[in-house]
Amino acid sequence: MTERDDITALERALVRAARAVGRLDLPALAAGAPLGKEAYVMLARVDEMGPIRASDLAATLKLDTSTVSRQTHKLVAAGLIERTIDPVDGRACLLSVSERGREALAEAVAFRRAQLAALLRDWSARDRGHLTTLLDRLADDLQQPSAPDRVAQPT
Amino acid sequence: MTERDDITALERALVRAARAVGRLDLPALAAGAPLGKEAYVMLARVDEMGPIRASDLAATLKLDTSTVSRQTHKLVAAGLIERTIDPVDGRACLLSVSERGREALAEAVAFRRAQLAALLRDWSARDRGHLTTLLDRLADDLQQPSAPDRVAQPT
DNA sequence: GCAGTTGGTTGCAGCACGCAACTAAATCGG
DNA sequence: CCGATTTAGTTGCGTGCTGCAACCAACTGC
Numbered sequence A, B: 001m002t003e004r005d006d007i008t009a010l011e012r013a014l015v016r017a018a019r020a021v022g023r024l025d026l027p028a029l030a031a032g033a034p035l036g037k038e039a040y041v042m043l044a045r046v047d048e049m050g051p052i053r054a055s056d057l058a059a060t061l062k063l064d065t066s067t068v069s070r071q072t073h074k075l076v077a078a079g080l081i082e083r084t085i086d087p088v089d090g091r092a093c094l095l096s097v098s099e100r101g102r103e104a105l106a107e108a109v110a111f112r113r114a115q116l117a118a119l120l121r122d123w124s125a126r127d128r129g130h131l132t133t134l135l136d137r138l139a140d141d142l143q144q145p146s147a148p149d150r151v152a153q154p155t
Numbered sequence C: 001g002c003a004g005t006t007g008g009t010t011g012c013a014g015c016a017c018g019c020a021a022c023t024a025a026a027t028c029g030g
Numbered sequence D: 001c002c003g004a005t006t007t008a009g010t011t012g013c014g015t016g017c018t019g020c021a022a023c024c025a026a027c028t029g030c
Helices: A002-023 A025-030 A037-048 A054-061 A065-077 A099-119 A125-143 B002-023 B025-030 B037-048 B054-061 B065-077 B099-119 B125-143
Strands: A081-085 A093-097 B081-085 B093-097
Touching (some): A002 B002, A002 B037, A002 B099, A002 B125, A037 B002, A054 A093, A065 A081, A093 A099, A125 B002, A125 B125, B037 B054, B065 B081, B093 B099
Antiparallel strands (some): B081 B093
């Protein structure tokens, strides 16, 4: 029974926080954020995973390839991403962050960091670190392990 | 410098976790979840805030009244919410959860709890509690205090 | 070299959302 | 008490992200 309430409370907190985080982006854009949420996530992923195929990007983001295709096209059009043909496979393309993209990403990171720092200005470093650790672990457990998509499938 | 990296890491973890939580819903629906994310949030809010006006609901959810109007209409059509005219103001309506709605909500809560419990099955009660506390505080700080929408406005 | 597979793009549809225009009901001032 | 203004909610319109399915082009295997 304790665990029951325990999990329920966590679920509530999770939904609430996820919502709050998500809603942070709309006003941020109005306030001059350089990149929208989706562009930011995608650009950051491309940046950290080096030249990467569109399909691999889609896989790591758990998005449909069509969605990635559209988003990357936007980023290419904006000059933030470069697309080169994969030398070992003529139909694939390798995505990498351009110089402009790197700048935009740095700017976006700075903006978000400042925003978050302002919002959490009275948190202790200890609590921030703790939350970071727990969130990373949570994200890992939510995606990686046994049940990313399937939740209750006997296989 | 330490704080700088500290916040950056937290921001990354936050985005990742929020994304993971959000993406949990799509497969959940496929796996038989009773309520979509939005319907769930709205129904839960109506449940906890008793009979509530549409405009107040919109305010607490930080949504446009038009969005709330549409969503609640769906819920009413589904028989999960009852809409009565506010006795003290003929243009306002009071929303409350119907009996069917209460059942659906309970079912949804149970589903989500089970899902989460499965995903976090090897977490200690201590860590779960800690995360819950931190997330609640985070959600509070992200919405309530000084900077819910405006992020950098001198006022 | 042809059949089958795989990477990516595009048409289509669904959904949530915000803004603006609108209706109806309340409230205010004369 | 009546016209003017404000307020609660609804609806039209446009936008953005998303997945699915059909499609094209390039690779792979027999």
